[in-house]
Amino acid sequence: MDQGAQSSVADEDVRRLADQMRQALQTCSVHTVGPLAAYERCTAALDGGRISEQQFREIGRRLVAMSEERMHAYESQGEQPGNSPKISRERRLISFVDALFALGLRKKES
Numbered sequence: 656m657d658q659g660a661q662s663s664v665a666d667e668d669v670r671r672l673a674d675q676m677r678q679a680l681q682t683c684s685v686h687t688v689g690p691l692a693a694y695e696r697c698t699a700a701l702d703g704g705r706i707s708e709q710q711f712r713e714i715g716r717r718l719v720a721m722s723e724e725r726m727h728a729y730e731s732q733g734e735q736p737g738n739s740p741k742i743s744r745e746r747r748l749i750s751f752v753d754a755l756f757a758l759g760l761r762k763k764e765s
Contacts, residue, residue, distance in 0.1 A: 694755060715756025722749050 683689040701711045722745040729741045736742050753760040 712756050712758060715752050715758050718752045718756075719749050719758070719760070722746075722752075 680691065684691045686692060697706075697711060697714055700706045701708065706714075726736075726742050726745045729739060729745075730736065734742055750761065752758070
């Protein structure tokens with residue numbers, strides 16, 4: 656496949672993924688206790704000066720710690736990290752929180 660065709664396929668993938676993400680975000684934005692509303696409360700506290708940038712990131716770190724605790728609990732109940740949907744869900748959550756709160760965890764893992 657030449658560069659132009661690869662670029663076209665990549666552009667289509669990006670468009671499709673963006674559409675899917677938009678739909679998912681739009682769906683969860685109607686929930687007053689959903690993830691977008693909760694994140695907005697965090698950013699409003701930051702923007703309003705009620706919490707510092709460091710405290711904002713601490714929210715994310717605490718969420719990661721909660722997921723790590725859950726993963727350990729699942730493992731202690733016999734869940735295998737390589738094939739457990741529960742542990743995989745917590746890992747995805749950690750990745751999402753990392754991006755939202757700019758924790759830089761993905762960079763550290765590489």
